[in-house]
Amino acid sequence: MIDLQQLRQNIEMIAARLYKERGFKLDVIEMQRLEVQRKTRQIIVQDLQHKRNKAAKVLGQEKAKGLDIRDQSKALKQDGVALKVAQTELQALQSELEALYLSIPNLLHPSVPNGKNSNDNRVERHWGTPNIFTFTAKDHLSLGRALKQLDMERAAKLSGARFSVLYGDLARLQRALIQFMLNTHTANHGYQEVYVPYLVKKTCLYGTGQLPKFKEDDEEFSLAGAYCDLTLIPTAEVPVTNLVCGEIIPFEQLPLKWVAHTPCFRSEAGSYGKDVHGLLRMHQFEKVELVQITHPDQSEHLLEEIVGHAEFILQQLELPYRVVTLCSGDTGFSSAKTYDLEVWIPSQKIYREISSCSNFEDFQARRLKARFRDQATGKPRLVHTLNGSALAISRALLAIMENHQDENGRIYIPSVLQPYMNQQSHLDNQGSK
RNA sequence: GGAGAGAUGGCCGAGCGGUUUAAGGCGCUCCCCUGCUAAGGGAGUAUGGGGUAUCCCCAUCGAGGGUUCGAAUCCCUCUCUCUCCGCCA
Numbered sequence: 001m002i003d004l005q006q007l008r009q010n011i012e013m014i015a016a017r018l019y020k021e022r023g024f025k026l027d028v029i030e031m032q033r034l035e036v037q038r039k040t041r042q043i044i045v046q047d048l049q050h051k052r053n054k055a056a057k058v059l060g061q062e063k064a065k066g067l068d069i070r071d072q073s074k075a076l077k078q079d080g081v082a083l084k085v086a087q088t089e090l091q092a093l094q095s096e097l098e099a100l101y102l103s104i105p106n107l108l109h110p111s112v113p114n115g116k117n118s119n120d121n122r123v124e125r126h127w128g129t130p131n132i133f134t135f136t137a138k139d140h141l142s143l144g145r146a147l148k149q150l151d152m153e154r155a156a157k158l159s160g161a162r163f164s165v166l167y168g169d170l171a172r173l174q175r176a177l178i179q180f181m182l183n184t185h186t187a188n189h190g191y192q193e194v195y196v197p198y199l200v201k202k203t204c205l206y207g208t209g210q211l212p213k214f215k216e217d218d219e220e221f222s223l224a225g226a227y228c229d230l231t232l233i234p235t236a237e238v239p240v241t242n243l244v245c246g247e248i249i250p251f252e253q254l255p256l257k258w259v260a261h262t263p264c265f266r267s268e269a270g271s272y273g274k275d276v277h278g279l280l281r282m283h284q285f286e287k288v289e290l291v292q293i294t295h296p297d298q299s300e301h302l303l304e305e306i307v308g309h310a311e312f313i314l315q316q317l318e319l320p321y322r323v324v325t326l327c328s329g330d331t332g333f334s335s336a337k338t339y340d341l342e343v344w345i346p347s348q349k350i351y352r353e354i355s356s357c358s359n360f361e362d363f364q365a366r367r368l369k370a371r372f373r374d375q376a377t378g379k380p381r382l383v384h385t386l387n388g389s390a391l392a393i394s395r396a397l398l399a400i401m402e403n404h405q406d407e408n409g410r411i412y413i414p415s416v417l418q419p420y421m422n423q424q425s426h427l428d429n430q431g432s433k
Numbered sequence: 434g435g436a437g438a439g440a441u442g443g444c445c446g447a448g449c450g451g452u453u454u455a456a457g458g459c460g461c462u463c464c465c466c467u468g469c470u471a472a473g474g475g476a477g478u479a480u481g482g483g484g485u486a487u488c489c490c491c492a493u494c495g496a497g498g499g500u501u502c503g504a505a506u507c508c509c510u511c512u513c514u515c516u517c518c519g520c521c522a
Contacts, residue, residue, distance in 0.1 A: 039483085046483060046491045053491090056503035060451030069502080076502040248480090369481095378462095380480075 001101055001366040008035065014107070021108045021328045027100075034097050041090040048083040055079070102212055106363040108328055109300075109337035115327025121340070122327065127311065128320030130344045135407040139347035140398045141278040144170060146409045147429060152278070161276065162268060162283045164394070169427050173400070173413065174286065176420035177393050178261050181288040181313055185390065189309045191259035191290060196239035198262055199223070199230040204242040207368040209334030209360075210234060221265045221283075232265035236289035237387045244293050244370040248380050251373055255302060256293040259390075261286065279398045280352070286393035292386045295372065296362065299384035303359040307339045310355040310390035316416045319399050320344040322351050336361045341391075343399045354395045357388030401427075 007014050011028055018024040055076055059069050113122045131137075144150025149170035155163040166174060185191040202222075205211040210220065221232040233239055240260050249256065264287050275281035290309060294302050307323065314321045326338040335358040342351035362382040365371070371380040404412035411427040418425060 042483065042491090049491055052503075056451070056501095059502055063451070073502045080502070378478095 001363060002104055002107055003362070003366070004101065007104075017107060018104065021112075021114075022105050023329070024105055026104065031097075031100060034093055034100070038090065038093045038097060041086060041093055045083070045086045045090050048079065048086060052076075052079060052083060099212070102206065102367075105333045106209075106336050106360065108331060109359070109361075111325070112331060112337050113325060113327045116329040117327075118330050120327035121324040121330055124323040124325055124339070126320070126322045127315060128318070128344075130320050131346065131403060133346065133405075133407075137346040137402065138405060138409065139278065140401040143401050143405055143409055143411065144278075147411075147427060149427070150279075159283070162281065164279055164282060169421070169424070170397070172421060173417065173427065174393060174397050176413075176417045177396050177400075178286060178288060179420050180316075180417055181390060181393075182259060182261055184313060184316070185259040185288070185290060185309060188312075189257075189259075189290075191257040194240060194243070194258045194260045196236065196243075196260055196262065198233050198239075198265075199227075200233055200239050200242065201229055202231060204238050204245070205231060207245055208238050208241050208364050209332075209367065210238065218269060219267055221267060233262060234266050235264050235389075236260040236262040236287060237291060240289065240291040241293075241364060241385050241387065242368065244383065245368045247370060249293065249370070249372040249383060251295075251375050254293065254295045254372055254383070255298060256291075258291045259288060260291070261288045261393075263287075279394045282394060285395075287389055288391060288393065290357075290388045290390050293370065294384045294386065296381070296384050299359050299361060299386055303337065303339070303357060303386055306357045306386055306388040306390075307341070310341055310357060310388050313391055313396075314341060314343065314354070317396065317400060317414045319396075319403055321354070332358065334358075334360050334363050336363065339388075343395065344403060345399065346402045346405075352395070353392075354399065355389040355391050358386060360385045360387075 002014070011032070015026040015028050018026050055072075059072060059076075062072075063069050113120065115121065138146075141150065141152070147170065149167045151165040151167065152163075155165040158165075182193055186193050202211065205220065213219065220234050222228065223230045223232075239262075240258050243258070244256070264285055266283060268281055268283060271281060279285075290306055292299075292302055292306065311321070311323070321341050321343045324340050324342060326335075326340060331338050338356055338358040340353050341355035341357070343354040344350075345352045361384050364385045365382040368385075370383050370385070372383050373379070374381045400414065401411050404414070406412070409428075413421055413425055413427065
């Protein structure tokens with residue numbers, strides 16, 4: 001949610017920005033109409049409440065003196081009815097305004113380039129150079145099948161399309177990736193490891209901005225029946241960021257830095273026919289996620305730090321990548337600024353997203369009511385929240401398979417992972433049944 | 434799953450229909466006193482919102498409804514915590 005005080009004061013300017021940056025049409029007339037009504041209603045309600053409180057007090061004192069208060073009591077009944085009516089009207093206006101405000105996307109950071117879609121993203125830098133293969137490079141699906149360690153067919157038998165089954169060394173390599181990333185971020189980058197629920201209440205999704213959705217598509221998986229208010233997390237961002245929901249964090253604890261490994265569940269509604277084969281786009285995948293809860297003055301700088309942490313992993317895995325700043329049209333609803341890390345995919349000869357690092361500034365914090373106590377004033381202020389994938393595990397696995405293959409279909413295991421693989425240097429047919 | 438007990442400010446804890454404007458204590462901040470330390474005295478100490486804004490008002494006692502002129506207090510529903518029994522990784 002954006003700052004309402006700011007919105008009310010500079011409504012024309014902010015409406016213009018929302019339209020220019022996001023193509024979001026804010027109904028200024030309607031909003032102002034509702035605001036005026038809300039304000040007058042609120043004054044009426046509070047006035048009636050004030051009268052009620054005073055009258056009740058006087059009545060109480062008279063009763064204590066032993067006076068008969070039945071007539072006065074009866075006379076006050078009408079005020080109670082009027083109050084209830086006014087309260088109901090106020091509530092209706094408030095929820096209408098609330099729904100409107102929840103639908104407004106975040107304002108973008110000035111450094112975000114203008115643009116419509118991913119074609120307009122700004123490439124910041126490259127690292128590494130894509131391998132030039134002296135043979136025809138295979139995609140990860142054929143490589144995995146040849147190794148008998150990747151099985152989409154049996155996965156489909158269990159759960160349908162967009163699920164995977166891994167065997168043997170490939171399954172172990174996925175586990176090694178998770179371990180390596182968690183260990184690196186905790187030992188080298190100062191994050192605390194955190195284990196969180198994979199099922200969360202809907203309110204958590206409002207907090208981080210996945211809900212409300214105005215598209216038809218429902219991106220998340222929800223449970224039915226007795227637990228129907230629970231949803232499978234689409235990313236660890238949701239449970240981890242919601243840890244500070246409603247809290248006032250002591251100043252000296254900032255920044256809070258958490259790293260979590262979780263599976264992620266996405267319906268992928270709206271991406272029918274896109275990336276239907278292999279590990280690229282699945283309903284269930286593993287991810288190691290970084291989350292920071294920071295002082296407002298630090299978030300801009302800490303976004304760069306998070307990107308650095310994700311880049312470090314890619315470098316250690318010896319994978320060529322580039323860093324892009326998402327343009328205005330490609331930046332997510334809640335984000336003020338997002339960097340994507342894109343890893344080279346030899347079979348497609350393009351860079352594909354493997355990490356997304358965002359600064360949400362106070363947008364999520366306002367929804368979450370996540371604050372810290374300002375040292376100077378002693379008053380609570382909204383924190384800033386950031387997160388970054390570091391990395392998407394399934395895509396890292398895929399990238400390793402494709403970038404580190406040789407002409408015999410063996411796959412080189414990056415040296416940083418070998419300690420997690422009993423010093424094994426390659427994936428080959430030995431690791432499967 | 435069965436039986437019972439709870440949820441009050443940063444913390445402990447009283448209140449069980451109207452002198453509560455949430456007692457009292459602890460902690461914290463500032464001031465005073467005491468030549469250090471300890472002890473003592475005084476003041477302050479939630480969050481959100483509104484207004485005729487150095488002041489006033491409204492809301493919040495786990496959450497949501499209800500009863501009442503008036504609810505922390507009574508009733509209903511839900512959530513969570515604790516104790517005992519059962520079951521279980």
